Amino acid sequence: MNRRTWHVRANAVVIAWLAAAAVAAVVHRWLPESAWLLTHLMLLGAVTSAILIWSSHFADTLLGRPAPGGQPFMVARLAAHTVGALGVVAGMTTGNDAVLTAGAALVALVALVHGGVILRQRRGALMARFGKLSLFYVLAVAFLAAGAGLGVLLARTTTDADVQAQLYVAHVTTMLLGFVGLTVLGTLVVLWPTMLRTKMVPGAPLAAGRALWVLVAGVLVVDAAALTGLRPLAVAGAVVYLAGIALVVRPMVTIARTKAPASFASLSAAAAVAWFAFCVAALGVVVATAATWPAAVDGLGVLVAPFAAGFAGQVLLGALSYLAPVMLGGGPSVVRAVNEEMDRAAVARVVTLNLCLVLFVLPLPSLVRVTTSMLGLAVMVAFLVLLARAGLARRRAIRRRDDDLVTGDLRVGAPPVRRRLGGAWGVGAVALAVVLGVAGDPAAAGLGASSASADVAATGETTTVQVQVEGMRFTPDVIEVPAGNELIIELTNTGTDVHDLVLETGASTGRLSVGGTATVEVGVIGRDLEGWCSVAGHRQMGMTLDIVAVGAAPVASGDDGGTSTGDHAAAGHGAPSGTGTPATDLLDLQADPGEDFEAHDAALPPAPDATVHQVTFTVTEVQAEVAPGVAQERWTFNGTAPGPTLRGKVGDRFEITLVNDGTIGHSIDFHAGALAPDGPMRTIAAGESLTYNFTATRSGIWMYHCSTMPMSMHIANGMFGAVIIDPPNLTEVDREYVLVQSEAYLGEVGGPADAAKIAAETPDLVLFNGYANQYDHDRLPARVGESVRVWVLDAGPSRGSAFHVVGGQFDTVYTEGAYTVGGPQDVGGDPTGGAQVLPLVAAQGGFVEMTFPEAGNYPFVSHAMVDAERGAHGFFEVTD
Numbered sequence: 025m026n027r028r029t030w031h032v033r034a035n036a037v038v039i040a041w042l043a044a045a046a047v048a049a050v051v052h053r054w055l056p057e058s059a060w061l062l063t064h065l066m067l068l069g070a071v072t073s074a075i076l077i078w079s080s081h082f083a084d085t086l087l088g089r090p091a092p093g094g095q096p097f098m099v100a101r102l103a104a105h106t107v108g109a110l111g112v113v114a115g116m117t118t119g120n121d122a123v124l125t126a127g128a129a130l131v132a133l134v135a136l137v138h139g140g141v142i143l144r145q146r147r148g149a150l151m152a153r154f155g156k157l158s159l160f161y162v163l164a165v166a167f168l169a170a171g172a173g174l175g176v177l178l179a180r181t182t183t184d185a186d187v188q189a190q191l192y193v194a195h196v197t198t199m200l201l202g203f204v205g206l207t208v209l210g211t212l213v214v215l216w217p218t219m220l221r222t223k224m225v226p227g228a229p230l231a232a233g234r235a236l237w238v239l240v241a242g243v244l245v246v247d248a249a250a251l252t253g254l255r256p257l258a259v260a261g262a263v264v265y266l267a268g269i270a271l272v273v274r275p276m277v278t279i280a281r282t283k284a285p286a287s288f289a290s291l292s293a294a295a296a297v298a299w300f301a302f303c304v305a306a307l308g309v310v311v312a313t314a315a316t317w318p319a320a321v322d323g324l325g326v327l328v329a330p331f332a333a334g335f336a337g338q339v340l341l342g343a344l345s346y347l348a349p350v351m352l353g354g355g356p357s358v359v360r361a362v363n364e365e366m367d368r369a370a371v372a373r374v375v376t377l378n379l380c381l382v383l384f385v386l387p388l389p390s391l392v393r394v395t396t397s398m399l400g401l402a403v404m405v406a407f408l409v410l411l412a413r414a415g416l417a418r419r420r421a422i423r424r425r426d427d428d429l430v431t432g433d434l435r436v437g438a439p440p441v442r443r444r445l446g447g448a449w450g451v452g453a454v455a456l457a458v459v460l461g462v463a464g465d466p467a468a469a470g471l472g473a474s475s476a477s478a479d480v481a482a483t484g485e486t487t488t489v490q491v492q493v494e495g496m497r498f499t500p501d502v503i504e505v506p507a508g509n510e511l512i513i514e515l516t517n518t519g520t521d522v523h524d525l526v527l528e529t530g531a532s533t534g535r536l537s538v539g540g541t542a543t544v545e546v547g548v549i550g551r552d553l554e555g556w557c558s559v560a561g562h563r564q565m566g567m568t569l570d571i572v573a574v575g576a577a578p579v580a581s582g583d584d585g586g587t588s589t590g591d592h593a594a595a596g597h598g599a600p601s602g603t604g605t606p607a608t609d610l611l612d613l614q615a616d617p618g619e620d621f622e623a624h625d626a627a628l629p630p631a632p633d634a635t636v637h638q639v640t641f642t643v644t645e646v647q648a649e650v651a652p653g654v655a656q657e658r659w660t661f662n663g664t665a666p667g668p669t670l671r672g673k674v675g676d677r678f679e680i681t682l683v684n685d686g687t688i689g690h691s692i693d694f695h696a697g698a699l700a701p702d703g704p705m706r707t708i709a710a711g712e713s714l715t716y717n718f719t720a721t722r723s724g725i726w727m728y729h730c731s732t733m734p735m736s737m738h739i740a741n742g743m744f745g746a747v748i749i750d751p752p753n754l755t756e757v758d759r760e761y762v763l764v765q766s767e768a769y770l771g772e773v774g775g776p777a778d779a780a781k782i783a784a785e786t787p788d789l790v791l792f793n794g795y796a797n798q799y800d801h802d803r804l805p806a807r808v809g810e811s812v813r814v815w816v817l818d819a820g821p822s823r824g825s826a827f828h829v830v831g832g833q834f835d836t837v838y839t840e841g842a843y844t845v846g847g848p849q850d851v852g853g854d855p856t857g858g859a860q861v862l863p864l865v866a867a868q869g870g871f872v873e874m875t876f877p878e879a880g881n882y883p884f885v886s887h888a889m890v891d892a893e894r895g896a897h898g899f900f901e902v903t904d
Contacts, residue, residue, distance in 0.1 A: 030095055034077045037106060041069030046405045056117045056642050057683050059711040063332050068109050071336045075207050076102055076138060079161040082211060083142050086154045091145050105134040119640040119681045121180050128176045132169040139165040156233050160210025163240060167202030171195055185703055189317035194250035201265060202243040204336050209272045216276045219290040219346055222283045228275035239268035255312050262308025269301055288370035292342025295378050299334030303327050319539035322709055326385050334381045341407045348414055361421035365414040375450030377403045387534045387542055392461030399457045480550030483508035493519035496565040496733055507575040511546040521689040521707050521732060527555040537709050549573045559688050564779035565734045607654050607770035608788055613796055613895060615652035623802035624793040628760040631671045631750050640681040643690045650768045651789060651796040657776045658742040659686060665742025665794045666764040673750050674723055680716040684708050689732055694718055696726035696747040707732045723751040724841040725815050725869035739821040740769050740777040746817045753848045757873060758810035763792045765886060765896060766819040785822050790891035792898055799898025806876055806902045813873045820866030826887035827862040832874045834859040839870035861887055876902040
């Protein structure tokens with residue numbers, strides 16, 4: 025196979041991974057483990073594949089001899105790595121530990137074999153002055169193998185939050201600083217001057233050889249900090265690693281002073297190294313200063329984009345842009361045509377991407393981060409478009425080439441003759457993205473806000489107050505400020521969930537993860553102000569802050585000194601995704617849901633034969649109807665409310681992976697398991713996941729739900745479901761159904777539940793399986809003489825249920841783990857005994873059995889009749 029064909033085919037794997045990452049970024053809302061998946065498609069998929077390909081290429085060049093096994097063996101290693109990486113992705117997204125472990129083992133094996141090939145290649149090599157640089161690749165893939173092992177431990181470890189956090193830090197350090205970092209820095213020693221088409225600085229290889237061991241030491245120190253639990257040691261490791269970076273970068277800076285980078289490849293490489301140094305320093309500081317290991321992981325969340333896109337992604341795209349001519353070949357004229365395409369709008373693309381990354385890590389309004397991140401993604405995807413254009417340009421250039429053209433030496437990386445789009449275009453594009461984000465949510469950016477001064481004369485003095493979070497309270501929750509003083513609030517989220525502080529003036533900290541800190545410059549205080557946490561339900565639980573202007577003139581009734589009102593602020597922030605229209609205005613329980621309506625499937629399949637149940641629950645925020653034409657924002661497990669019904673037998677083990685793909689903290693509590701709640705029931709931030717394992721030891725229908733405070737808000741918004749553990753000797757019946765009753769407290773159209781209604785226990789709807797009267801429209805079938813079992817769970821959050829079938833009688837009743845009528849033991853001993861209702865309080869469950877005597881339509885209701893009239897109503901359609 026000639027070199028061009030080999031490179032095109034091998035790098036097609038890299039391009040495929042990049043394309044998959046781009047697709048995942050666009051549709052991440054609907055993907056399981058989306059944050060993890062996007063990162064690993066880029067790093068484990070695209071970046072690692074490219075490293076395997078090009079480290080082999082550069083090792084051949086540095087050592088002056090081909091690798092043992094040549095191209096066929098390299099193809100085998102690349103194929104094996106691809107299979108292993110796909111296994112890791114499949115195992116993680118499906119919750120299959122065996123597949124994940126096998127995939128990671130294959131990735132580690134390929135890494136060790138790849139390193140062994142380069143070591144064998146070094147034997148007998150001439151070992152010119154660049155030969156020692158091949159050790160960068162050997163040690164890098166050793167770190168890859170170690171990082172794969174740490175990744176498996178991280179995915180399969182216990183629910184101990186500290187252990188998971190320590191493994192996470194060690195995994196990230198080993199993979200990014202050890203594997204990717206060593207590879208990139210070792211390659212740039214020779215690639216950087218080649219990109220700039222100039223000579224290498226004398227002594228650069230020697231400096232790199234010294235830097236290698238400094239870099240390795242830095243990685244090992246940070247890993248030691250993570251694995252021993254000594255957080256302060258992390259900053260020492262980061263400092264050592266930065267010293268190694270400095271040794272490598274110093275010759276690069278010297279070269280750049282004589283010939284400044286101008287191509288997309290060289291500008292991208294320079295920016296990538298800058299991001300890398302920033303990330304290493306930030307990693308050390310965040311880990312060393314965090315209050316706990318889980319807090320350290322939360323703090324590192326902001327570095328995911330800079331590490332993955334700013335460093336690894338950017339250096340990959342830059343290198344491939346420079347090396348594209350190697351893949352495509354064709355002679356000088358063809359190389360120029362390819363380079364012109366790969367360098368199209370080079371400065372604008374680099375400026376745009378890096379400005380987007382800077383804005384992404386800043387505490388900006390959510391919509392601004394969305395618009396800028398999508399612009400940055402578009403810039404990265406542009407590489408794929410330009411690569412396709414380069415292929416077409418190559419074909420056109422070959423057709424134009426004269427037959428007697430003499431092909432010269434291949435010289436890659438020549439800058440284009442001209443670049444039409446400079447840095448100003450990039451700045452303009454980012455500015456437009458910011459404007460669009462602000463226009464979409466001006467309140468979050470503080471626009472249109474009222475004044476805090478009320479025209480009081482400024483004193484020139486500043487009052488600074490530190491505010492913390494304790495449970496669901498700000499501490500202090502009252503701030504007294506002399507009228508005329510300027511107020512600065514420094515908020516630290518010392519709680520266990522995501523919080524923010526929003527003032528009625530519109531000033532806001534933005535959402536803060538656990539351990540996060542933000543400063544609000546309120547301005548000159550001339551009147552009393554109110555503040556609150558805008559996370560749904562938190563204000564109603566008491567997360568309010570009063571600012572008292574001491575010595576201010578009284579404010580006349582109806583004059584708040586500004587343009588916004590407290591009521592408006594409460595509506596806007598209590599339900600940030602609503603339309604402003606009360607959902608009750610649209611409520612009509614007699615309305616037809618439409619021809620396309622499909623009810624929640626109430627039919628209950630039998631318990632599976634498996635004794636181990638592995639399930640992934642992904643938290644998502646969706647728009648869903650709860651009655652005809654009435655949409656609400658529902659917080660769901662796997663996209664439905666109620667969530668999936670699980671079923672098993674006594675002794676079965678349930679292994680649940682909870683993935684939080686929402687925007688605030690969530691958790692899960694399975695009543696079917698008995699265990700300490702500290703670890704598995706903890707709240708996890710958006711983008712995080714946890715494992716919740718339990719063994720079912722008692723039978724019944726058990727509730728599961730989000731236990732994050734305010735719990736009533738999370739349950740009322742749809743975060744509940746049922747686990748059915750069959751009692752021993754459960755008799756077979758002809759049909760089984762499951763109904764989960766819950767309440768809906770309608771807020772604005774498209775918004776979450778109304779926290780005030782929840783607190784007042786005034787539901788607008790009572791639902792079976794999440795939708796009012798749905799089984800009036802899509803009735804549950806049965807036949808005369810069939811035995812029918814109906815499992816019922818009252819999920820609340822507050823009201824009880826009195827399940828009743830009009831025209832039917834229950835011959836068997838099972839409540840909270842015991843038969844009260846009938847059953848295998850014929851409880852009561854009276855074969856004529858029966859029951860008319862299954863009474864349940866919130867979180868209780870049971871089942872009833874009956875046989876319908878004749879054909880007809882049998883209503884089932886909660887016999888608390890006001891609830892039946894609120895939507896807890898349906899029909900059995902019984903036929904002969």
